[in-house]
Amino acid sequence: MNSDSYFQMILKEFKKHKMAVFGVFAIIFFALLAFSAPLITHLTNVSPNDQNVFNRYLPMFSKAAINNNDAEMRLEKYLKANPDVVKDIQTFQAKHPDYIWDEEVEEWPYDFLYFYSSIDEFKTTAKNSPLDGVQELVDLEKSFYRFHILGTDELGRDVLMRLIYGARISLGVGLFVAFISAFIGYLVGIISGYLSGTLIDTLLMRFTDSLLALPQLPLLIVFAAIDITKLPLLEDLVSKDSESFVKMIIVLSLFSWMTVARLIRGSILSVKEQEYITAAKAVGSSHLRTIFQHITPNIMGPLLVAVTLNIGNSILWEAALSFLGLGIQPPTPSWGNMLFNATEIIYESPSLAILPGIFIFITVISFNFFGDGIQQALDPKS
């Protein structure tokens, strides 16, 4: 006897789809990355918006000094907080006049620290001070350099960090759009399907079909060009920073609910005539109760598939619009707008054009595989 529950059966079927399992892991990985982005910034001290014009277009795996002003500020702050170290340096300078800081040769403040922390005589003097000045100076000197695993972009910002923060935007837009459009599509589909054959059904489906037949991108471009703060209702709700994010979600949701609506309507038509629905109606179940208690649980499967596929699609559209400069506005990083900046310098720095695309590609294909996996697992024929 097979004692597996329904869920276990689905899971077993799902696991057979190797690429879908890969997709799930990739999605979890990106979600974790997006979720922990502020933590990563906190730990590594690298923020996605730190600019440094001297470190533009660095190749992968390069170490670079941070902004001169920042370094100076840090050093001064440290020296102010530790007068003992300053005293150490002064006594050392008095004792050894041959080790004098040469402004012409050395670069302030990077070499200053290197200069003192590498001289053995200074180390011995410093040992007398209550603070372990030398070790602290070495640490401080290290913090003047950043390691850019994936290099830097046209403003000297860390590419890896921007990609990680871009994941927040891409996944955020994708999830929001998929759920909002699933909600709209569910409503339209359920009304249309439950009232099939009536005028309301005909009107709703005509509208859905004509929206489906339109080329999406021209419409999206037109709608994305709107200044949403000109709309009365949204003006107060949306702040300047999140404007493009909210706009993306609204615009994409407007044009991605149609497939869900069609699918839900179709499922309802097939479920509606089943005997258990007739039975439910016969015992006096109200319309709403029939819809929510009896019909909805039976169309969850196709709905889940549609939502998953919609996430992938929305991520693609968001990236396309941001790539065209109409989506997420800089300085907020999104995979699409990183590519927008990269096109101008594709000759000098091809990795800037390759990396964000790989991220988009892997995320979208993972969602597509995931959706395909659920579909196959739910399909009793396969």
Add this chain to the structure above:
Amino acid sequence: MFQYIIKRLMQSLLTLLLLSFVCYFVLTLMPGDPVDMMAAGNPNITSEDMQRLKSLYGLDQPAYKRYLNWMGTLLSGDLGFSRTYKIPVSDILGPRILNTFYLSVFALVLSLLVAVPLGVYAAVHKGKLTDYLLNLFAFAGISIPSFWLALILILMFAVKAGLLPAGGTYSVGQDLEGFALVWDRIKYLILPVLSLSFMQIGTFERYTRGAMLEILNSDYIRTARSKGLEEKKVLFKHAFRNALIPLITVVAISFSYIFSGAIITETVFAYQGVGKSVYDSIKSNDFNVAMVSFMISMIMVFMMSLLADIFYAVVDPRIKY
């Protein structure tokens, strides 16, 4: 049939009218009208001047009145002037329609030529390694961002290999004739067509495979096989021809995707087509060009899907409109 075509045309016209109004209204929500932009560059302008200019150009009127005005001039055959280029809109868009037509038709033909054989092959070899690999390939086609693919193609063929031009429509300043002219145009079309067809190849391949599989499981194929017909004949005479019918619907739907893709492709490759002018005009707030190119793109998509539906009726004698 004739009645059906008339009905479809009327429907398209109605949708087009509705859409043009929505689009017009939405475009008025774009930041900045031309008088505002003029004023931004001129500190001497007074608010009275601005008011006068606005009423001169009719910009102080409500959106629906401006729309009716615009529609009136459009119907009298005047497409208006481009704000950016200061020349009539028809002069800008005329040659561009043809360019976009070349790009989308070549992309469609190429993707069908590649995808249909692959789909049939995958269906016949269901469950084998090649089927699995083709499935991966199709998924990659659906999931790859077309603009990124375009960038990668530019990197590979234009930057690294230097074989093909990175962008443009034709070589400027050369008086080419005959075959040289055709070859020149083709050189500029190869990369855009490749990047535009890749996504369609994935979609078409999956649909062809699905349609083939369904038909291979049907009763008449079993009959054909059981009466001893050779496999080749079963596949190509019985199965393949019937699998083509659902594919036509998919092709009809795909026109709107191809057109969406054309906007991106034309922009990346700086190819002078309608798609690029939709994008450029909206970015530079060039109202007349934006409206007309938007309408043209919609008309193109409607016409193509109508053609596909008519073709559908021709191929499948069971369908009567």
